[in-house]
Amino acid sequence: xxxxxxxxxxxxxxxxxxxxxxxxxxxxxxxxxxxxxxxxxxxxxxxxxxxxxxxxxxxxxxxxxxxxxxxxxxxxxxxxxxxxxxxxxxxxxxxxxxxxxxxxxxxxxxxxxxxxxxxxxxxxxxxxxxxxxxxxxxxxxxxxxxxxxxxxxxxxxxxxxxxxxxxxxxxxxxxxxxxxxxxxxxxxxxxxxxxxxxxxxxxxxxxxxxxxxxxxxxxxxxxxxxxxxxxxxxxxx
Amino acid sequence: xxxxxxxxxxxxxxxxxxxxxxxxxxxxxxxxxxxxxxxxxxxxxxxxxxxxxxxxxxxxxxxxxxxxxxxxxxxxxxxxxxxxxxxxxxxxxxxxxxxxxxxxxxxxxxxxxxxxxxxxxxxxxxxxxxxxxxxxxxxxxxxxxxxxxxxxxxxxxxxxxx
Numbered sequence: 001x002x003x004x005x006x007x008x009x010x011x012x013x014x015x016x017x018x019x020x021x022x023x024x025x026x027x028x029x030x031x032x033x034x035x036x037x038x039x040x041x042x043x044x045x046x047x048x049x050x051x052x053x054x055x056x057x058x059x060x061x062x063x064x065x066x067x068x069x070x071x072x073x074x075x076x077x078x079x080x081x082x083x084x085x086x087x088x089x090x091x092x093x094x095x096x097x098x099x100x101x102x103x104x105x106x107x108x109x110x111x112x113x114x115x116x117x118x119x120x121x122x123x124x125x126x127x128x129x130x131x132x133x134x135x136x137x138x139x140x141x142x143x144x145x146x147x148x149x150x151x152x153x154x155x156x157x158x159x160x161x162x163x164x165x166x167x168x169x170x171x172x173x174x175x176x177x178x179x180x181x182x183x184x185x186x187x188x189x190x191x192x193x194x195x196x197x198x199x200x201x202x203x204x205x206x207x208x209x210x211x212x213x214x215x216x217x218x219x220x221x222x223x224x225x226x227x228x229x230x231x232x233x234x235x236x237x
Numbered sequence: 238x239x240x241x242x243x244x245x246x247x248x249x250x251x252x253x254x255x256x257x258x259x260x261x262x263x264x265x266x267x268x269x270x271x272x273x274x275x276x277x278x279x280x281x282x283x284x285x286x287x288x289x290x291x292x293x294x295x296x297x298x299x300x301x302x303x304x305x306x307x308x309x310x311x312x313x314x315x316x317x318x319x320x321x322x323x324x325x326x327x328x329x330x331x332x333x334x335x336x337x338x339x340x341x342x343x344x345x346x347x348x349x350x351x352x353x354x355x356x357x358x359x360x361x362x363x364x365x366x367x368x369x370x371x372x373x374x375x376x377x378x379x380x381x382x383x384x385x386x387x388x389x390x391x392x393x394x395x396x397x398x399x
Binding site: 159164165166167168169170171172179180181182183184191 | 282285286295296297298299300301304305
């Protein structure tokens, strides 16, 4: 298997053939912000937070979708990129109803930590305050559409890892929302296996375990990597 | 127009024939949804569940695709449908007035009035489409009259004024 050498933020990094810039950077311990990409799941390139600059290309590229190539010179932290990321996070915050103080994942939320890391201390846009619902019909899980950023991590975990495909996105634009089966209450879903992978991959408090008070839910999508390694290579990491 | 309601089994058989024609391929989902809407007038949960099972797709995918496109309906359509083109040319020629008067007229005669983007006949602006028949250089009066005429044709006998 061929190996490429490229430069990311001034460091020489190696990447396997076909590996993305994001994966190569993470292997080298270089942090690139992201909300939709999860190691082990397909990458929709939806959140645009992992955009990077590549020397010789006048367009920004999503690191989760762009393959590392020999001799590439990549910059992941420039003032322009920072401004763009800040803008994206502000737009996400203005789009839904994100009230950290009453959220189950307060302190462990990926959107919140990203906002903090980017110094988002206020939102320049008028919040939309959309009228969204909460589905508490499932025995163990809840789905709060107010906190959903439509990253589709749950949809992909449900489809690609669990194989149930209970979740999907319905509607488009500002009416887009996560649905279970034919938009029935989650608790009535025939296809849901109740595995909880969606809850664990959700970057925000949109999917949560019931009966957890505010600020008591920690999540980690690293388990997807473990499942994939076990399935493909029969190794348990 | 709502299609004449035939025997439910017959209609399902017709839908199954469409799916068989596509070898029950999941890629034919949009085609099959079109066929179902043509037959029933709109898509119900039961229909989508049936389609999902036959095409071996997850129900959430079927609803996701159906709700993505504006042309799929999930509630029973009105007996008649008028589309007022709101494309730039039609808008400049007064499509907004057309829409206003059509909305006023529709309240009493069973029409659903919707707007559309350019129908591709800008030279004939403003354009309205009544039950599939296009009207060129439409005026509010002509459009209301046409809607009345089509209503009367479909509802013979003494007119019940609301």
